[in-house]
Amino acid sequence: MHLEELRRNYATRSLDRDDLNADPFTQFDRWMREAIETQLLEPNAMSLATADATGRPALRTVLLKAFDRRGLVFYTNYESAKARDLAVNPRVALLFAWLPLERQVNVTGRAEKISAAESLRYFLSRPHDSQIGAWASRQSEVITTRSLLETKFAEMKAKFMQGQVPLPDHWGGYRVTPETFEFWQGRPSRMHDRFRYKLQPDGSWLIERLMP
Numbered sequence: 154m155h156l157e158e159l160r161r162n163y164a165t166r167s168l169d170r171d172d173l174n175a176d177p178f179t180q181f182d183r184w185m186r187e188a189i190e191t192q193l194l195e196p197n198a199m200s201l202a203t204a205d206a207t208g209r210p211a212l213r214t215v216l217l218k219a220f221d222r223r224g225l226v227f228y229t230n231y232e233s234a235k236a237r238d239l240a241v242n243p244r245v246a247l248l249f250a251w252l253p254l255e256r257q258v259n260v261t262g263r264a265e266k267i268s269a270a271e272s273l274r275y276f277l278s279r280p281h282d283s284q285i286g287a288w289a290s291r292q293s294e295v296i297t298t299r300s301l302l303e304t305k306f307a308e309m310k311a312k313f314m315q316g317q318v319p320l321p322d323h324w325g326g327y328r329v330t331p332e333t334f335e336f337w338q339g340r341p342s343r344m345h346d347r348f349r350y351k352l353q354p355d356g357s358w359l360i361e362r363l364m365p
């Protein structure tokens with residue numbers, strides 16, 4: 154392996170102030186559409202950073218499942234490690250790494266549980282076995298063997314054989330209300346374009362160019 158020699162010059166696109174929509178949600182929507190149209194693998198996958206009460210950070214991938222002016226929604230287990238972090242510290246950072254487009258977007262803000270009604274709507278749209286999986290796994294807990302998990306899955310599958318699988322109390326969505334967005338476009342010679350949108354007290358967004 155020669156990691157030091159792996160080097161790529163980013164030269165396919167640029168990002169100017171004039172390209173940016175005044176509204177970061179519209180700008181994000183535009184870049185997400187392009188990521189989807191480019192057929193990137195899992196364009197809605199994002200890294201979610203949380204920190205516990207002592208400031209210790211943790212990072213994992215989750216899927217963005219809804220997005221509008223209120224924020225960015227992902228679904229998870231409400232008893233997981235990330236949920237324990239969010240209960241004491243709702244501040245998060247999100248990162249979309251759209252590398253074939255030589256782009257990344259990061260968002261910071263606060264995460265809040267969405268309503269059970271909204272979680273239910275999404276839960277009902279999931280494949281049956283994913284619904285069962287939400288019942289079978291105590292996310293982030295230690296387990297000695299995979300077979301215990303499979304037994305639990307089979308148990309839940311039998312339990313909910315008939316009718317609709319109910320929404321578990323321990324499962325649902327969080328909505329991240331953004332406070333900043335940063336749009337990053339790779340450029341030659343590491344002279345990349347970066348623009349940060351910062352939410353102002355009056356609800357408007359300040360746009361600033363950052364050095365790469």
Ligand SMILES: Cc1cc2nc3c(=O)[nH]c(=O)nc-3n(C[C@H](O)[C@H](O)[C@H](O)COP(=O)(O)O)c2cc1C
Binds near residue numbers: 195214215
């Ligand atoms: C591509 C990808 C998508 C994922 N999507 C989700 C998701 O939407 N929700 C979720 O809870 N975990 C998802 N995971 C698993 C998480 O990365 C993580 O392992 C899990 O949520 C437990 O995290 P925690 O122990 O930090 O709470 C995904 C993993 C990958 C690689």
